[in-house]
Amino acid sequence: MPRYITLRPALYEHLRREAALNDRTIKAQALHWLAIGKAIEASDLYTHSELTALLDRFNAAIWPEEPT
Template sequence: MAQSIKLADDIMKIVRRESELQSRSVAGQVAHWVRIGRAIELSGHFDHARITAALAGQIETTALTSEEKDVWLDSFVEKMGQPGPDEKSYFAGRRQLGLGVGLDAAGNLVRGKTASEE
């Protein structure tokens, strides 16, 4: 049974471009990459637990294979782009006080009072 999934626009742009270059459908390109990714994970040259350990700072990235480093880097960049719970809490508190700068729901820059204006 076919199922739908949501992929980010930047990923879909890559999939569409590559599917055209390889003369595959978009679904065929995604399926092809899934098979390749699975084969890499099962190859013995890739260990997701080691990537998780490197992301947690438990092992050095120099201990990873080149395949593991590629996945580690993608995961690292994604994690660094997302605020953590402490950061979310800090900025929520500043918004409640009307302090600092941020974005509204439409993505517009909003300026608040500075600490000296309190």
């Protein structure tokens, strides 16, 4: 049974562009990003505060017009 999530429009467009660049479907690109995030969190290479700061910088660079 399919389950759905809602994405910010800017995130969806970024996902769509990256999927095209990497010759993936949007679903495959999203799953790829989810796997990367899961691996990074599980690696214990970064603290929670380091990951939060990294995500804040990424969000500001990718979609500065939208609140995080």
